[in-house]
Amino acid sequence: MLSFYRWLLYLYPSLCRREFADEMISVFRDAHADVSAGSVKERISFRVRETLGLLAGAVREHTRIIGGSDQSISFRGFDVRPEFRFPRSTVFLMSIIFAGVILAMEKANTIQVKYAAGAGSIWPSLPWFLGFTLLFTCAAAMVGWGILFALRRTGVHRLANIQAGPNRTD
């Protein structure tokens, strides 16, 4: 059960795991020792409670990170700190993307009005659309992960740890 518990802890964000895993394992070990003398029902109840508690806890911790309530965000070891600010060019690029989306919606609306009479049902093309969306999402995720991996390889994330201070005189 302890090895299963350790394995489940890997579902937690790495930052959280580094912070609490040792304590959690220690508390779990004590609780497991207490309950091991109990009835079968108590032992099963303990295992179910611990497993569900860990699963819910992992989801909650990931949600906290996505929601931005945590002190720092960790993507596979690449920490984005709260003082991190996107460059100004990001606003410009996001504006272009937003304008592109609006334009595409406008075009789609025009096409729909123009060819509505001749077009059939959209359902036959739905699997293709879903497949394309899935592929696009996977590609975007891979590109994002690649960028983060490349940044980590260059050591950019260590810049956040550099402290500004007086020059050393020795």
Place this chain on the structure above:
Amino acid sequence: MSGGRVKLSTGTLYGALHRLLDDAWIERVEEDESPRDRRPYRLTSRGRRNLQLEVERMRHLTKLAALRIARKEA
């Protein structure tokens, strides 16, 4: 504390501890001799103030409930 009525899983317990640490309601007690898997925590002044407010709120609730029950029985 609850006489076995409330059983917390370690996932729930440490989720709550993490939240309390983030909100600065509790803090870790740094002791040289404490092992890494046994680190004590204590209430901060902010946490103590919030605990007092919560106790007050619960006291008010129980008082209201007692009044309601007394009124029904009268």
